Amino acid sequence: MERTLIIVKPDAVQRGLVGEVLRRLEQRGLRFVGLKLMKVDREVAERHYAEHRGKPFYEDLLAFITSGPVVVGVVEGPRAIEITRKTMGKTDPAQAEPGTIRGDLALTIGQNVIHGSDSPEKASYEIGLFFREDELVSYERAIDRWIMG
Numbered sequence: 001m002e003r004t005l006i007i008v009k010p011d012a013v014q015r016g017l018v019g020e021v022l023r024r025l026e027q028r029g030l031r032f033v034g035l036k037l038m039k040v041d042r043e044v045a046e047r048h049y050a051e052h053r054g055k056p057f058y059e060d061l062l063a064f065i066t067s068g069p070v071v072v073g074v075v076e077g078p079r080a081i082e083i084t085r086k087t088m089g090k091t092d093p094a095q096a097e098p099g100t101i102r103g104d105l106a107l108t109i110g111q112n113v114i115h116g117s118d119s120p121e122k123a124s125y126e127i128g129l130f131f132r133e134d135e136l137v138s139y140e141r142a143i144d145r146w147i148m149g
């Protein structure tokens with residue numbers, strides 16, 4: 001069982017795509033165990049994007065992710081990180097396959113609809129950055145016996 005963090009980015013919230021993005025993840029069998037709408041402040045954004053500090057797009061990245069509300073979620077399931085990343089598609093929407101979230105919905109590499117953690121270490125770090133332990137809900141669905149069995 002694995003957990004990963006997703007962020008429905010400000011462009012997707014502004015464009016009314018929250019339901020569409022969450023639906024695509026749910027349809028892959030992933031189970032939401034945490035979900036909330038929030039604004040990301042500069043300090044959290046800097047911690048989240050620490051690996052990109054110094055890159056040419058770093059300031060734009062921070063400005064964008066703090067520009068308006070986002071929806072952050074924690075999804076759980078076997079191979080949740082890999083399945084989420086595949087469902088998202090490549091970072092650059094021009095290279096993302098049709099049928100992926102970014103391939104179908106993203107407009108630019110900066111405004112690319114969704115973030116998903118890319119390793120177990122990052123998932124654990126990012127979940128801790130956005131959620132307290134008591135905000136995450138453990139539960140089982142009947143369907144989990146098939147897809148997780």
Ligand SMILES: Nc1ncnc2c1ncn2[C@@H]1O[C@H](COP(=O)(O)OP(=O)(O)OP(=O)(O)O)[C@@H](O)[C@H]1O
Nearest residue numbers: 052057061090091109110111112114115116117118
């Ligand atoms: N060359 C670039 N120009 C502008 N923005 C970029 C560029 N490369 C990456 N970004 C932005 O920085 C974010 C983080 O980059 P990263 O390489 O970690 O991509 P990712 O892991 O696919 O995306 P995310 O971390 O959002 O899931 C990207 O989602 C994108 O919005």
